[in-house]
Amino acid sequence: MLEPSIIKDEEVEYLIKDVYELYGYDFSQYSRASFKRRINRICLIERFTSFAELRYTIINEPEYLKRFVEEVTVNVTEMFRDPYFFKGLREKILPQLGTYPLIRIWVAGCSTGEEAYSIAILLKEANLYHKSLIYGTDLNPSVLETARAGVFPLQQMKLYSENYMLSGGKKDFSDYYTANYDSAKFDKSLQEKLILSTHNLVSDSSFNSFQLIVCRNVLIYFDRGLQERVFRLFDNSLENLGFLALGAKETIRFSKLDKNFHQVDDQRIWKKIDHN
């Protein structure tokens, strides 16, 4: 069933203003169509019957905010989601990264970590893991706790295993986790090179330089103005000849920074080309 339409357009704006002024999270440049659905969905889940009720809870219960941020952002992800993208990384990009003494990869908006773990597996299989560091960031502290635990629902493993094989994986996917009742705990070694921390693409700045930035299905939730800011942040955080990987239907084509990037693969991977 579809979410109800409880919240009016102008009420969305009040809510965004409250959350920013009270807690510092700035959602003002999130795409409204999706954001409004998320807020209506929260009303459905939490059984708020009016905007006033939701607003009252947000203003008066600071501990509720964590849950609000978690639900208002989309945390749907998979291991090896779009297997052909991961095949592209495996076959075309990792061999090029292999020439660096230290490989730094940023998974921006990593949510519960499934893509970061997928990349760790790719690096292992390419014998590059020992000289790699994967930085996984998200604005949302609670999803990072899930990423840190490395425990995912067992029922997902069938899909992940199929994705893994389609991505060109040759091993038995179940070698990477230990099944326990309804959960799968991923091998500790996949966390050794994984650094998880909070980072908000809306407000935080560049914190390192990378040879690969992976940011998939995050920019779709931002308006073009915010997308432009994030592309600038990525441009500042990428070494020359570094790679930027976006979601299957995301593009840098509409950005001014398009000229600094050359698309290298039909799976939405771009290479940074310094014109200086």
Added chain:
Amino acid sequence: MHTESTNTELVLIGGSAGSLQVILEMIKNISEKLNFPIILVLHRKAHSTNILQTLLQQFISTEVVEIDDKTDIRKNKIYIVPADYHLLFENKKTMSLDSSEKMNYSRPSIDVTFKSAAEVYGKTLVGILLSGANADGVEGLAYIKKNNGKVWIQDPETAEVDYMPKHAVEEVKYDLLIKPDNLADYINQL
């Protein structure tokens, strides 16, 4: 049929199992000078490539586009919602993609796109639901009707899989029942 004349700004077509043949039949006979865009929301496998775009483009000179995030909406183009994303409308100019939870076991969900379009386009929207094996789209059609848009449903008698249009006919006040061989004509007359 009693209708006031309203400029159509968007035609949205939703379909699932059995709808591809209807779409192909329509594409072959559709005018190449439409004053509005047509957007297709079809249930597909998650990893399907742009094969549908290539297939449809063979039959028509009007440009067929698989939608990227923040794509501008232009008249006289045919847009396809990509596999594994929901399509939403920011306004009458811009479309956004969304990869949130599936709705009715579907992503794209016809309901999600129909509802979003109903709120943005109101009475200038025509929503069409074709053959299919699940109820996705029925609730969305009701939203389109509620916002004074036009609702067309494939005559269940002509549907390869009649579950979806049958439910729609039972539950939504519709303006027109269409058949595979007259859908293009009706669209051309808008």
